[in-house]
């Protein structure tokens with residue numbers, strides 16, 4: 254009689270188990286998630302050797318965002334593009350590092366369209382602080398052709414979303430719209446194992462995450478909103494603390510696990526936000542909502558925003574429902 258298996262559930266086994274609940278599934282989604290896991294392993298390996306093999310620093314290019322491209326940004330982007338291109342599951346891609354859409358040649362096209370930030374938090378690469386890859390998955394709208402219309406859609410049309418955070422360990426978190434599940438990469442065998450199942454964002458927010466140095470640019474409602482949170486710390490004890498890593502993916506992951514709210518408000522003067530809709534805010538908003546949280550730009554649900562361009566930006570308030578709803582109340586009370 255075989256011994257009971259003493260190893261955990263792998264990413265692929267988990268996705269296949271969930272696929273069994275969809276009799277019409279052809280296995281492409283399972284394959285796509287597995288391949289995203291492969292891309293995460295390849296990028297993780299580079300991230301963890303960055304200082305050793307001259308991967309720190311800039312390439313000298315400016316990307317479409319006007320940001321200096323870090324060497325590791327370029328490697329992460331090219332890795333993600335090539336793995337998805339070869340997967341046979343993807344027809345079209347959008348990347349933070351690509352000016353325009355990346356088309357997959359006809360014979361290798363699959364049913365899905367993926368938008369991704371290959372390496373979020375680049376400013377933290379050279380100082381060994383957590384960074385990550387964020388991805389959003391849509392089903393293509395037309396079996397014959399692909400176009401911008403496949404990707405310029407409200408985030409509520411995502412069929413899945415996730416991220417890989419290269420932190421003290423490499424963790425892959427994804428949601429298929431039913432649950433949010435976390436897998437940790439075991440470097441000793443190169444496999445992801447299920448470590449947190451059906452994650453729920455804690456209702457109580459004990460972490461506030463914001464770049465306070467942007468205060469001069471905040472809309473009127475942000476000050477009172479933050480004051481309301483900080484006022485919870487009183488003689489009876491400290492109920493909230495501040496944590497800001499500067500990598501959205503890492504700040505979000507911590508808040509998803511421990512409970513908290515992250516804000517990057519729009520700039521009062523211009524009304525413009527910094528964070529990108531397609532491949533930063535939409536995927537994390539999708540995960541937040543499935544985990545019982547919420548995400549808005551202060552006023553509008555992130556997943557209802559209709560992007561007009563691949564690199565549209567927005568403000569972001571993301572975390573427990575009550576915290577996000579309080580932001581809307583403050584905005585109604587104090588204005589922008």
Ligand code: P6P
Nearest residue numbers: 373374375376464499500501502
């Ligand atoms: P700031 C990283 O470049 C990023 O897109 C997010 O990961 C992060 O939250 C934000 O920018 C940090 O921006 O203006 O606070 O440095």
